[in-house]
Amino acid sequence: MTEADWRAQRDEAVPEDVERLLATVPEWFGRPESNAEYIDDARRMETWTVRDEHGRVVGVTLVTHHFPQTSEIHFTVVDRSVHGEGVGNAMIEAITEDVRARGAQLLEVKTLGPSKDDPNYARTRHFYEKMGFLPLEETDLWGADTPCLIMVKPVGHHAQGGQGGGDWRLMPTPHRLPPWPSTDPEFGAIRLRRVELRDAVMACDLSTDPYVPLTGTLPGHASREEAESWVRRQQGRHAEGRGFSFTIARRSDDEAVGHCGLWLKDLADGRASAGYAIAPSSRHRGYAAEALVALTNFAWTIPGLSRVELFIEPGNSGSLRTADRAGYVRERVLVEHQEIGGTRRDMVLYAASRPPSESVE
Template identity: 25%
Template sequence: MDWQRLPTIDTSRLLLRRISAADVDDFFKIFSDPEVMRYWSTPPIPNRDAASKLIGEIHAGFERRESLKWGIALRTDDSLIGSVTLFHPDFTHRRAEIGYALGRGHWGQGYMQETLKAVLTYAFDVLNFHRLEADVDPRNAASVRTLERLGFQREGYLRERWHVNGEIQDAFFYGLIRPDWDKAHPSTTNS
């Protein structure tokens, strides 16, 4: 893994790329929306300054090697429509956690399946991970469906795991292991 620069990943309609200070307006629009943030682990971003600060923290997290967060941009105009993250990459145990969100105007168009297929392929084939994990609110039907379509298996129910905006939230814990991914996607290279 080259920690000098976040790699860019191409898909047919999208570019997964570094989020820059110039993306602040798109970033704020997405992550200040209460509907997008309904089952997120933090409350909606309150203002543009907080969005700028968060973009700085994303860069610091990469520099500390704690996370790889890509902006999801449309190839047509490079506008930011969401983000996808590999958190806590662990090269000893060959695993990481994933997180993702799309701005509301871009739901229901297959963008997250396209994004996650590309990021999972990168995680298994390039980073040589063996296992990816996700933690999702049981009420977040679109996210549950997104994970299960990709082959993630539900491995646990974690009670009262999150405190967000005065609400205590449960979590489903999901895992996707490399043998299951390879079986479902035999065309990806096995390194």
């Protein structure tokens, strides 16, 4: 594959692949105790991968999000057989775009400092500098014999420049998310509640829809373990500052029938986006429209929010009807607006505006 062919993606936990990749590069990862920690980290941290044409993992990056304004590349490893082919570039670029979309301003990475003469880590530092990271400070965080170099990369929408300087400005501090609602939003037969581990059963059902894996992090035909990993990711969305991730449950028995989210990366501009999906076994009962009404009514309780947007493919007649039934207004078609399944696709923009009777604080 050429450098242009590599595609990084948010993925499930891949600790076995991390162990395999570490073994290919002992010059960088030669301490068994440290490698064991990395493998353990790979079981629980946000994971990004690059896979070859056969689906085999050839690169892994683990990411942590310390605050809404800052994220960190905790660990990166690339199979020796594809060193220099752009796998690392693909992961850093994809992660940069992701944390920027979250509203982050800085991306951090730690590596071996230059006061320790090591030609392999000199290459690592050069790679990060090429990707726009700036050396900030060398510390003894890892002990006197292992100097730690902290590097940072400005990632705000107005950040410019990279190695060698340049004029860059940080984005304004993003709005802190409101607290989780004290009362579950409800409408009709539906309640929106916190995502729970038992919802993995619904996630497995949802993953059988071939469209769902193309638009999120839930793998197609997910195993129970993969579904539980997806559940845990959804449980962290509010703490990460991304928005509110809800399970759609029946009010009658609290059983999960789907999932929806209110995403708030543009809250500072008064906008949010919404998404929803009903598991195949629970469709054609009006749940999607009721969930969207409940989600939109909840949105108007958030100070400063004046508009909620939906992005729906023109051929998705079911979602188009759901938007109409929930009171959203069709505005226009956005040509090649979003990449789904490797193809740029048109999207119909629907929107709902805060009712005049709802005060804006």
